[in-house]
Amino acid sequence: MPSPPNTAAITADDATIAAALGESTVGALLPAVAQLTGDLSVLRADLQPDPDNIMDPQAGLTAAQVDEARQVALAALVAHRNAGNPDAPPLDDAALRQLMAWAVGEANVDQYFALLCEELAPDGTDWRAPTWHLTDIAADTTFTVAVVGAGMSGLLMAHRLRQVGVEVVVLEKNPDVGGTWFDNTYPGCRVDVPNHLYSYSFAPALWPQHFSSQEVLRDYFSDFATTNDLRPLVRFNTEVTSMAWDDNAGMWHVEVRDVAGDTGGAGGAGGQVAKATRMSRHSP
Numbered sequence: 001m002p003s004p005p006n007t008a009a010i011t012a013d014d015a016t017i018a019a020a021l022g023e024s025t026v027g028a029l030l031p032a033v034a035q036l037t038g039d040l041s042v043l044r045a046d047l048q049p050d051p052d053n054i055m056d057p058q059a060g061l062t063a064a065q066v067d068e069a070r071q072v073a074l075a076a077l078v079a080h081r082n083a084g085n086p087d088a089p090p091l092d093d094a095a096l097r098q099l100m101a102w103a104v105g106e107a108n109v110d111q112y113f114a115l116l117c118e119e120l121a122p123d124g125t126d127w128r129a130p131t132w133h134l135t136d137i138a139a140d141t142t143f144t145v146a147v148v149g150a151g152m153s154g155l156l157m158a159h160r161l162r163q164v165g166v167e168v169v170v171l172e173k174n175p176d177v178g179g180t181w182f183d184n185t186y187p188g189c190r191v192d193v194p195n196h197l198y199s200y201s202f203a204p205a206l207w208p209q210h211f212s213s214q215e216v217l218r219d220y221f222s223d224f225a226t227t228n229d230l231r232p233l234v235r236f237n238t239e240v241t242s243m244a245w246d247d248n249a250g251m252w253h254v255e256v257r258d259v260a261g262d263t264g265g266a267g268g269a270g271g272q273v274a275k276a277t278r279m280s281r282h283s284p
């Protein structure tokens with residue numbers, strides 16, 4: 001198994017690392033250190049979170065246990081930095097099971113193993129990447145799928161459709177991608193779900209905060225669109241105003257409005273562009 005994705009070299013001095021560790025939760029800290037350094041001995045039984053106490057940020061550990069765990073992590077991270085931040089050694093399934101078992105407080109994680117691998121994507125593998133391609137199953141079929149919206153759902157759908165070879169167009173009324181995280185800009189706007197869960201498992205990021213702010217999320221989805229070359233698939237400033245299923249043609253007729261033209265026009269309606277587009281044999 002390759003190294004964990006997106007790990008940055010540690011360059012901070014000991015005091016800075018220690019201060020950062022002062023903010024950490026042990027249940028996440030020690031498995032992360034173990035994965036980074038390959039040193040599974042940091043997963044000490046006497047510092048293991050209590051699975052019956054997971055609503056407590058430190059999962060029932062005493063202040064002394066938390067201090068001890070941070071010291072263990074500090075020693076391992078300092079050694080890692082002093083060694084020149086070597087690549088993490090590969091974690092085989094046995095090591096991953098040990099790591100997960102420690103984190104969830106159970107000796108046997110067989111029933112969770114596949115789920116956790118998929119959700120955590122510890123090596124960055126895209127476990128849900130399609131295993132088929134349109135040309136394998138319907139080589140003579142051509143059609144276009146219209147996706148409405150370039151938020152986190154629409155971007156992923158466009159990415160997946162292109163992976164299987166289906167032509168796709170994304171109709172987005174905004175001038176950029178991001179959806180919710182483009183639209184909402186009020187002070188303090190952020191997720192209330194930890195970012196390691198609120199993100200694509202196969203596109204991990206170095207989140208600056210556990211619950212990142214709107215700008216960070218907007219940039220994450222924007223970067224995802226750029227990195228995966230999705231922008232050419234998106235018709236920006238294009239609002240879907242109606243969709244009608246044509247049973248005879250086996251297609252959706254999608255009406256769109258050029259929002260940019262509209263805003264530039266006099267009297268509100270000036271500059272509107274409406275056109276019927278035969279988009280897809282499938283539900284958008």
Ligand SMILES: Cc1cc2nc3c(=O)[nH]c(=O)nc-3n(C[C@H](O)[C@H](O)[C@H](O)COP(=O)(O)OP(=O)(O)OC[C@H]3O[C@@H](n4cnc5c(N)ncnc54)[C@H](O)[C@@H]3O)c2cc1C
Binds near residue numbers: 151189193
């Ligand atoms: C402030 C805030 C905080 C949130 N925090 C969380 C959280 O912590 N955890 C969580 O799970 N969820 C949270 N949500 C819910 C959030 O909306 C979803 O998690 C997620 O953004 C939904 O993504 P989406 O792509 O399905 O929809 P959206 O992000 O809403 O994207 C839809 C896109 O479609 C476009 N669109 C809509 N109608 C049309 C049309 N007719 N024509 C063309 N384009 C159109 C929009 O412009 C937009 O870009 C939060 C929402 C808000 C507003």
